[in-house]
Amino acid sequence: MLKIYRSNCTDLYELTLQTLERGAWFNLINPTPAELEQVAATTGTPLDFLKAALDEEERSRIELEENHMLVITNIPVTRGHDSYDALPLGIVLTPDYIITICLESNEVLADFKSENHRLFSTFKKTRFLFQILYKSATLYLKYLKQINRRTDEIERYLRRSMQNEEIFQLLELQKGLTYFAASLRSNGIVLEKLLRLRSTSQVQHLIKMYEEDEDLLEDVIIENKQAIEMVEMYSRIMNGMMDTFTSIISNNLNRVMKFLASMTIILAIPTMVSSFMGMNVDVPFGGNGGFIITLLFAVGVTALSAFGLWRKGMF
Template identity: 60%
Template sequence: MLQIYKSLESGPLQELTLKTLEKGAWINIVDPTPYELKVVSNLTEVDPDFLRSALDDEERSHTDVEENSVMVLTNVPVFRGEDSYDALPLAIIVTDEFIITVCLEETPVITEFNERTSRLFRTYKKTRFLFQILYKSATYFLRYLRQISKLSEEIEDQLRHDMKNSEILRLLELQKGLTYFNAAIRSNGAVLDKLLRMRNNTSLTPILKAYEEDEDLLEDVIIENKQAKEMVEMYSKILARLADTFSSIISNNQNLVMKFLAAMTIILAIPTVVSSFFGMNVPVPFADNAHGFLYVMCIAFSISIVSAYVLWHRDMF
């Protein structure tokens, strides 16, 4: 999918096509075809490798600089549903005339920039728009981390009452999401630090024109990313300890069940031993007694009761 927009001076977005492409436009590419990549590369004179960099879902955040373009590859958060979270690479390419975004999927970070919010950004202010996208990504990391925190509390409450496998699997899914977020936020932090150093690079001034308010926005992005980094580390430790705690509880419950079954086995084995003793094909007590069976049963149950009391006293039940 390929969409082209350009902000008008009055605020609204104007939708363009490849034939009506103008300077200052924003080209948004989602899961592109080879033809779309080739056309955009020819029209914007951007290195095709820049456009393809975000199509590898394992690509780490980094920046690349060419003579006429700067590519910032960042990882953005994605909510998959059913307690599943992930991070996807998003390439933001800034040239003298255009800003291009490339991603494998449509993400809320990009969809936030639409006709409804068009007065909050300008596509022709490319550097500021770049920082706004990075800021939006950081805010979504924070939003999803708060969701994970609430979900983990919900799972903890349910596990306190009933330890179901489904709840433990949900906990595992959240841990996977935090692992992806942790890797993405760390690599994004390295990119932001590099952008902070690049802002004073005079060779990139024609491409990344940073004004004072833009620099303030970049600093806000760095602060938000650091906060997300601290939160993901804290929540990762909490979930890890939560999983260890419930693992210990499950193991302890299993030991209690095994101890109970062992005690019951001992108690049930006593009548079997007694009846086997009196069932031998040799002269035994009470063999000629009319109430012999009753006596044997009383002996067996008496020994079983005494054994049960001893086991209960030793906390086997």
């Protein structure tokens, strides 16, 4: 899907390839090969730049050519309940346009809409780039807080009962934290490189930084570092929680096995006594009242055994 937008002081309006204006924003979501070729021909962008973000395994990086700069950053996405992932987002800066490419519709770009047109300007390409990166960093923080709240809920469930479903949910959240950690670190490298590029003459015609833009970039770096710290903290907490619940499950299993072993010993005693007294040979107390005596003897020995096992903590 290809959408072209241009903002002004009063509105964000949509354009076409025939009514294209300088300062437009090309937004490509899961584009077709024909759309990629159209954008490449219209903007002069290398086709490899446009295709780079369509690989789900693509890492964050920056590539420079004479009149084009490609910034690939990983943005957070949700894959359903308790499932989080990171997806590459490509941002191409040209002297006249800004282009975003992603495999899926996402919450990062969805925030740049006509209702919020006063908060961004498509023709201020550098600031718009930093605003996209800032939105991505804040979205990481938002999802991390959701993961933390969900972890607390699962912990309360696990305190009452050990169910496999809650354990699997914790594993899914832990997987999401792992994806976030890798993505945030690579995003941090990209942000540091952008900070260094601000004084490089090679990209002065692509990136024009004013004081507000530098402050915004520094805010993005701070938010990204905060997200990395939160990921590391939540990962340590979740790892400790998983180890604790694993120990609890193992301890509960040991208690069950100990109880079953004690019950086996107790039930074996009357079985053994009745087996001896039930032989088809002459045995003591074989006359009248022998059954009662044998029963009382078995009950007495069983009670003594149960008391001894109880004193040793087997129950």
